[in-house]
Structure formats: C-alpha cells, structure tokens
Amino acid sequence: MKYQLFFFSSFISFIINAQVTGVWKGVLIRDGQKLDQASIIYFDFGKEPITREELPGKDGYVVRVLKTETKNGVIKGKQSTIVKKKDLYGNRWCALEFEMAYVDSTGYLQGKFFSLECRGVSGKLVCFKVSETVSKEKTVIELQSWRPIFLDDIKKGRKSREIRDQERKNFQFEPIYFDYDKADIRPEYEAFLNRIVYVINSHSDLRVRVTGNTDADGSDQYNIGLSERRAQAIIDFFVKAGLKRDRIVIDFKGEKNPVSDNKSEEGKQLNRRVDFEFI
Incomplete structure (x- = not known):
C-alpha cells in the first residue's frame, strides 16, 4: 500500500x-x-x-x-x-x-x-x-x-499540508509549446504536466485554468478551433493522469493573445502555446 x-x-x-x-x-x-x-x-x-x-x-x-x-x-x-x-x-x-x-x-x-x-x-x-x-x-x-x-x-x-502549501506557493508555471498547426503534446512536457496534476491533487480547493493559443497564420475561426484542440489535449492528459475533469477550466483565445510578434518563426513558436494558472 x-x-x-x-x-x-x-x-x-x-x-x-x-x-x-x-x-x-x-x-x-x-x-x-x-x-x-x-x-x-x-x-x-x-x-x-x-x-x-x-x-x-x-x-x-x-x-x-x-x-x-x-x-x-x-x-x-x-x-x-x-x-x-x-x-x-x-x-x-x-x-x-x-x-x-x-x-x-x-x-x-x-x-x-x-x-x-x-x-x-x-x-x-x-x-x-x-x-x-x-x-x-x-x-x-x-x-x-x-x-x-x-x-x-x-x-x-x-505530504503534510504545510509542505504542500509551500510547494504550491513556489510552483513556477511554464507555457507548453506546439508544432505548427498541431495539437499534439510534445513528450518533453509530460513531466511538467504531471507536476501540475500532483500539486492540484494535493489541495482539495485548487483548480487550474488551461488556455490555448495560436499564431496568426490562418483565419480567426480556424485558430479558435485549433487553440481549443490544444487546450483539450492538455485536459485529456490531465484526466488520464488522475485529475478530475471538474477541477479543470478550459479557455481558448485563438490568435488574440500573442506574447510575441507573428513576423518571425521564433515569434510564431512562442504564440503556439497553452498557458496555465491556479484558480
């Protein structure tokens, strides 16, 4: 046991x-x-x-x-x-x-x-x-x-509540990046996603917001759908890893929330992402 x-x-x-x-x-x-x-x-x-x-x-x-x-x-x-x-x-x-x-x-x-x-x-x-x-x-x-x-x-x-609270306080979120026109999670991000699941499952009052984003290539309507698929891929991973669905809030912005310009490949890569926050 x-x-x-x-x-x-x-x-x-x-x-x-x-x-x-x-x-x-x-x-x-x-x-x-x-x-x-x-x-x-x-x-x-x-x-x-x-x-x-x-x-x-x-x-x-x-x-x-x-x-x-x-x-x-x-x-x-x-x-x-x-x-x-x-x-x-x-x-x-x-x-x-x-x-x-x-x-x-x-x-x-x-x-x-x-x-x-x-x-x-x-x-x-x-x-x-x-x-x-x-x-x-x-x-x-x-x-x-x-x-x-x-x-x-x-x-x-x-662990004890005191230790878990400290882990939550010190937890550093990172964006999850995606390949062009894809919603597949890269294997190198799985360990980080599992850490998010661990922290949330350690607190009965904690949830996470998952927000999908895209670069500016394609139409607004297409990018809204793509950002939703990226967010949904994260949610599917979380649920499979043992996080209850009602502890996850989904959001998707399409190309409307860039963190870099869309004039270079480097900038576009930074915009093809999913963001997280505890709520």
Missing part, C-alpha cells in the same frame, strides 16, 4: 531539520490493523508534555504525562501517570512508548510505538503539527472530522 512509504526500517533514514515543539496530532496504526481502524493521538511537547488518545467515533479517551528525551534527532517518549480518562467497555488503555522523528521530505512526525504493559501492542504513528491545545476534557466526536481527511492523505502518499 502507498501509506507504507511513509515509514522507514531504521531511524537513520530520518532527516532532521527542525526541533519538534508545540502540539502534533495524528494516528496510531497497530501492526496488523487496517489504516481506517487507526486510533487518534495528540502530543503536546510543552513544558509539561502530555499525550491524549481517542477512539474514533467514540467518547473514550485518556490523557497521560509523557516523559521524553531526544538523542540524534530521535524523540523517545514514555507515557506515565494518567491525568484524566474515560474508559469504554472492552478497551484497555495500554501505556505506550514511542520512538519518532520529524521527516523533512513529508513534514510529518513519524515513528513507531509499543507497549511493555500490554503484550503484542505495537505499530506505527504519523502526526502533523497544529496550532491547538490538547484538551483534558471529554471527547467531542465532531472535532474528529479531520481524521478521514488525514487518513486519505496517508493512503495517497501526500
């Missing part, structure tokens, strides 16, 4: 570039457990570190004191005294120990957990940083609405 790519067999593989501070929330995935069965975990690495565990869709929870130490970028944590809890029939709150680290490539706090108190309890964890406080009060199930979104991010191999 794709979510297995989030984890490494050794903590040597972790690349650390920042001290882990503040509040993180995420999921605990027990060994042998399906991803959608993962429970909820909060870490508060403040002056008095604590954890909070919740069961999805249920009101049981436990808040514990967390004892931590950091060595070579790896945080080792051990749950101790229970601060507050609500038990549920059939569930046992096992004291857990953690080994975790911040991973540059994903923007997540990742690692593993195990229990010396409960035999056979072990697994992996993935958390993201939040601007929240860790509650010591009863569980509000409606506030767990972030969990299925996060699980989908893990399942599809998406």
Whole structure:
C-alpha cells in the first residue's frame, strides 16, 4: 500500500531539520490493523508534555504525562501517570512508548510505538503539527472530522499540508509549446504536466485554468478551433493522469493573445502555446 512509504526500517533514514515543539496530532496504526481502524493521538511537547488518545467515533479517551528525551534527532517518549480518562467497555488503555522523528521530505512526525504493559501492542504513528491545545476534557466526536481527511492523505502518499502549501506557493508555471498547426503534446512536457496534476491533487480547493493559443497564420475561426484542440489535449492528459475533469477550466483565445510578434518563426513558436494558472 502507498501509506507504507511513509515509514522507514531504521531511524537513520530520518532527516532532521527542525526541533519538534508545540502540539502534533495524528494516528496510531497497530501492526496488523487496517489504516481506517487507526486510533487518534495528540502530543503536546510543552513544558509539561502530555499525550491524549481517542477512539474514533467514540467518547473514550485518556490523557497521560509523557516523559521524553531526544538523542540524534530521535524523540523517545514514555507515557506515565494518567491525568484524566474515560474508559469504554472492552478497551484497555495500554501505556505506550514511542520512538519518532520529524521527516523533512513529508513534514510529518513519524515513528513507531509499543507497549511493555500490554503484550503484542505495537505499530506505527504519523502526526502533523497544529496550532491547538490538547484538551483534558471529554471527547467531542465532531472535532474528529479531520481524521478521514488525514487518513486519505496517508493512503495517497501526500505530504503534510504545510509542505504542500509551500510547494504550491513556489510552483513556477511554464507555457507548453506546439508544432505548427498541431495539437499534439510534445513528450518533453509530460513531466511538467504531471507536476501540475500532483500539486492540484494535493489541495482539495485548487483548480487550474488551461488556455490555448495560436499564431496568426490562418483565419480567426480556424485558430479558435485549433487553440481549443490544444487546450483539450492538455485536459485529456490531465484526466488520464488522475485529475478530475471538474477541477479543470478550459479557455481558448485563438490568435488574440500573442506574447510575441507573428513576423518571425521564433515569434510564431512562442504564440503556439497553452498557458496555465491556479484558480
């Protein structure tokens, strides 16, 4: 499964570039457990570190004191005294120990957990940083609405929202150029187009406008049709690459939006293009 790519067999593989501070929330995935069965975990690495565990869709929870130490970028944590809890029939709150680290490539706090108190309890964890406080009060199930979104991010191999927002902010669009009187995508542009698909699919609220253009050769009516075919070729590529059609807006200008003159072959080539913008 794709979510297995989030984890490494050794903590040597972790690349650390920042001290882990503040509040993180995420999921605990027990060994042998399906991803959608993962429970909820909060870490508060403040002056008095604590954890909070919740069961999805249920009101049981436990808040514990967390004892931590950091060595070579790896945080080792051990749950101790229970601060507050609500038990549920059939569930046992096992004291857990953690080994975790911040991973540059994903923007997540990742690692593993195990229990010396409960035999056979072990697994992996993935958390993201939040601007929240860790509650010591009863569980509000409606506030767990972030969990299925996060699980989908893990399942599809998406990076943290913070990293994705930075990738979107830094993304540089380039025109896609076409041969004379053609609407075929040149192979050298496919990697760039796939990067556009990746960025859009990483943001649920993002769409892209695709605008076809031509040089001035031919009639206005013909060039309108040609610019539409060029834009449609890009759309077909996007859909085949996994982008939903309703996240693409098509536009076509014919020869009416040149970026260079049409008196030279070089100028005409610059006008035979498709432009992009996020919307």
